[in-house]
Amino acid sequence: MTVAIRVIPCLDVDGGRVVKGVNFVSLRDAGDPVELAAAYDAEGADEIVFLDITASSDGRETMYDVLARTADQVFIPLTVGGGVRCAGDVDRLLRAGADKVSVNTAAIARPELLSELSARFGSQCVVVSVDARRVPGPGSGFEVTTHGGRRGTGIDAVAWAARAAGLGAGEILLTSMDADGTKAGFDLPLISAVRAAVDVPVVASGGAGRLADFAQAVAVGADAVLAASLFHFGELRITAVKESLRADGYPVRLSDTGAS
Amino acid sequence: MKPRVVVFDYGSGNLRSAHRALQRAGADSEVTADARAAMKADGLVVPGVGAFAACMSGLRAAGGDEIIAKRLAAGRRVLGICVGMQVLFTRGREHGVVTDGCALWPGVVDRLDASVLPHMGWNTVTATAVSSLFAGVAGERFYFVHSYAVKRWDSDGRRPVLTWATHGERFIAAVEDGPLCATQFHPEKSGDAGAALLSNWLEMIR
Numbered sequence: 001m002t003v004a005i006r007v008i009p010c011l012d013v014d015g016g017r018v019v020k021g022v023n024f025v026s027l028r029d030a031g032d033p034v035e036l037a038a039a040y041d042a043e044g045a046d047e048i049v050f051l052d053i054t055a056s057s058d059g060r061e062t063m064y065d066v067l068a069r070t071a072d073q074v075f076i077p078l079t080v081g082g083g084v085r086c087a088g089d090v091d092r093l094l095r096a097g098a099d100k101v102s103v104n105t106a107a108i109a110r111p112e113l114l115s116e117l118s119a120r121f122g123s124q125c126v127v128v129s130v131d132a133r134r135v136p137g138p139g140s141g142f143e144v145t146t147h148g149g150r151r152g153t154g155i156d157a158v159a160w161a162a163r164a165a166g167l168g169a170g171e172i173l174l175t176s177m178d179a180d181g182t183k184a185g186f187d188l189p190l191i192s193a194v195r196a197a198v199d200v201p202v203v204a205s206g207g208a209g210r211l212a213d214f215a216q217a218v219a220v221g222a223d224a225v226l227a228a229s230l231f232h233f234g235e236l237r238i239t240a241v242k243e244s245l246r247a248d249g250y251p252v253r254l255s256d257t258g259a260s
Numbered sequence: 261m262k263p264r265v266v267v268f269d270y271g272s273g274n275l276r277s278a279h280r281a282l283q284r285a286g287a288d289s290e291v292t293a294d295a296r297a298a299m300k301a302d303g304l305v306v307p308g309v310g311a312f313a314a315c316m317s318g319l320r321a322a323g324g325d326e327i328i329a330k331r332l333a334a335g336r337r338v339l340g341i342c343v344g345m346q347v348l349f350t351r352g353r354e355h356g357v358v359t360d361g362c363a364l365w366p367g368v369v370d371r372l373d374a375s376v377l378p379h380m381g382w383n384t385v386t387a388t389a390v391s392s393l394f395a396g397v398a399g400e401r402f403y404f405v406h407s408y409a410v411k412r413w414d415s416d417g418r419r420p421v422l423t424w425a426t427h428g429e430r431f432i433a434a435v436e437d438g439p440l441c442a443t444q445f446h447p448e449k450s451g452d453a454g455a456a457l458l459s460n461w462l463e464m465i466r
Contacts, residue, residue, distance in 0.1 A: 003381040003427060004401055041451065046382055072280050077403060077449050097276050099405075099449065122310030124378050124405045170378050201380045223376060253382040253401045255452070 004253045006046035006224035007214070007241050008203065009231040011036055013082075014053050016062035018232065031232075034069045040231070041074045043238045046253055048074065049102075049173070049226060052082030053148075064096045071097025081129050081173070090117055094125065102127035102173050105146045108153060108160070111167055118168025123200075128169035132157035132190055133177040140193050149177030157190070162197040172198055173226070176206035183209025183230070186217040195221025211236065211244040218250050262288040263465040266301035269293040270322035272308045272315050274448075278341065281448035285458035298327050303465045304336070308343030312352030312369055312408065313359040315343045325362050328440075332364070337439050337465050342406060345435070345442030349410055364440060366414040367432070374428025377407040383445070385433045387423045393436055393443075393460050394423060400453035402433070402445040409444055 011018045011033050018033045037048045048070070052063045060083060071078060080093050081102030090101045101121075107113050107128055117126045133152070135143040140158035145151060161172050174194050176187035186207045195202055204222035208214060214225045230236050242252040265287040267278045275291045282289040282305065290297065298304055306324065308315040319325055328338050328348075340348050347361045352369035361369070372379060382401035387394030409431035413422060420437030424430050425444070434443045441461060447454035 003379060003383045003404070006381050068276070071276055075277070075281050075284070075449060075454060076451050077405070094274060095276070097274065099274055099277070120310075124309060124380065124407070171380060199376055200378065201376055223381065 002251050003223075004046065004251045005218050005222075005245055006203075007044075007238050007245075007252070008047045008049055008224055008226040009036075009040045009045050009238065010049040010051055010205065010226050010228040011232075012051045012053050012228060013063060013066060015056075015059040016066055019053070033066050034073070036232070037070045037074045037078075040238065041076055044242060044253065044255055045076065045238050047077040047079060047224070049079045049081070052080065054083070064092065067093065067096040067098055079127060079173075081127065086113070087116060087120055090121060090125075094121065098125075100125045100127050100171065102129040103169075104129040104131065107164060107169075108144060108146065108155065111163065114164055114167040114169050118170070123168045123170035126169050127171045127173050128161070128164040129173040129175070130157055130161050130164070130194070131175045131177050132187075134187075142190055142193065145177055149180070158193045158197050161194045165198040165200045169200065171201045171203060173203045174205060179207025180205070181229075182207055185209060185213045186222075186225075188216060188220045191217055191222050192220040208236075211240060214241050215245055215248040215250065218245065218248075262286060263302040263462050264300075265289045265303040265305060265462070266298045267291045267305045267307060268298055268322070268324055268327075270318045270324050272310060272318050272343065274309065275307060277446075278305055278307050278448040281455060282458060282462075285455050285462055287458075287462055293322050295323050295327055298324075299330065302337065303462065304328070304331055304338045306338060306340045306344035306347075308341065308345075308347060310343060312343060312346055312354050312361070313357060316347050316352070316359055316361060319347060319362075328362060328364070332439055335439050337461070338441070339461055340440075340442035341448070342444060342446055345444055346408065346410070348440070348442055350414070352408065354408060365435065365437070367410040367412060368414070369408050369410055371408050372428050372431060378405055379407065379427040380405045382450075383425050383427065385423050385425045387434070388421075391421050391423060391434075391436060392464060393434060393441060393457055395460050397453045397456045397460075402443070402447065402450040402453060402457075404433075404445045406444060
């Protein structure tokens with residue numbers, strides 16, 4: 001009788017194709033996003049995240065098409081992020097079939113965007129994506145980065161997550177840029193610190209490599225766990241992640257047994 | 261003949277998903293704000309996301325409250341989803357603001373008392389054998405995303421089929437009341453279980 005821990009595959013999309021790089025540097029093509037999303041749905045994914053990393057504005061148009069085609073055949077929640085700047089972008093993505101839209105750089109540049117979006121569309125569809133890295137010095141020890149982790153902002157990541165939730169973000173998509181691509185496990189202190197600072201759901205991202213990593217993220221407060229290449233290249237199956245979480249006593253949605 | 265269903269477009273909700281999920285479940289679905297089409301359809305779906313007050317004013321502006329009332333008077337099926345369910349109750353209280361709903365059901369939509377909000381994700385429900393909507397899927401999980409809900413059916417009298425869920429505290433997850441049904445969760449986003457529930461609703465129309 002509790003909400004299930006969500007297991008979420010993330011599809012990085014560039015010009016209509018799925019890609020994912022190690023530490024966001026070298027990119028490999030892993031297929032058609034619509035087919036992949038449908039396959040993940042069939043496998044029991046609780047939600048799909050599309051991250052649009054397309055640089056050109058022409059290429060960005062393809063995202064609406066990808067989204068619409070996915071929403072036509074995949075009946076689980078779809079979240080889209082990447083390059084979202086204004087309410088108009090959000091409106092268009094929601095109309096194309098997104099259920100939630102994640103905002104990153106634009107919200108850092110102008111935090112009021114989050115309150116505008118939540119007032120207009122409801123906080124349930126406003127996700128703030130926080131790409132954090134460890135830094136020495138005062139504060140939480142985590143800094144917000146932009147541009148795929150290449151640029152620091154000097155903003156405290158934990159304080160920013162709390163402020164974003166206060167402004168109306170309904171969920172935090174929390175990525176450790178240090179852990180991302182390493183397969184050495186989630187950054188547990190980061191998840192724990194953000195969990196303590198917000199009362200909206202926290203999606204843990206970056207660093208998953210082994211089955212046991214997921215339960216550790218949940219143990220420190222993640223409401224959902226996200227991975228990309230790990231799933232795309234079949235190194236771990238979504239079902240296996242859920243079975244592992246269930247074995248550790250966490251509620252998951254598994255179709256073989258119904259509710260657990 | 262496929263049942264003809266109108267997804268009422270009054271400016272709220274991810275209508276495409278509801279439309280496509282209804283088609284998948286076997287309906288001849290149409291998204292429109294046209295009052296005549298909404299009256300004539302075999303079934304009317306009232307979606308809704310965001311704030312109670314905004315949904316209610318949008319619904320009123322589109323004449324939706326009257327359409328719903330007229331349909332019910334004629335015994336014709338209506339299905340509310342998420343905030344489309346909440347607005348069927350007496351009133352909603354959000355951020356200290358109280359807004360009147362359609363008042364078809366006795367109850368107040370209020371903020372859930374839970375450590376994490378919104379209630380976002382797949383949860384179980386307490387559907388019983390008397391439920392038609394949940395036939396065959398009573399043990400499944402459904403996708404919820406909301407911070408407000410109705411925690412009490414405010415009447416000692418007539419009591420329809422109520423299905424409950426829990427997030428922090430107990431709340432009404434679905435109501436089956438003759439021609440008027442509603443779910444707090446999103447059947448159109450609840451995968452195969454949601455499709456089965458929509459099929460069950462379409463069965464009632466036939």
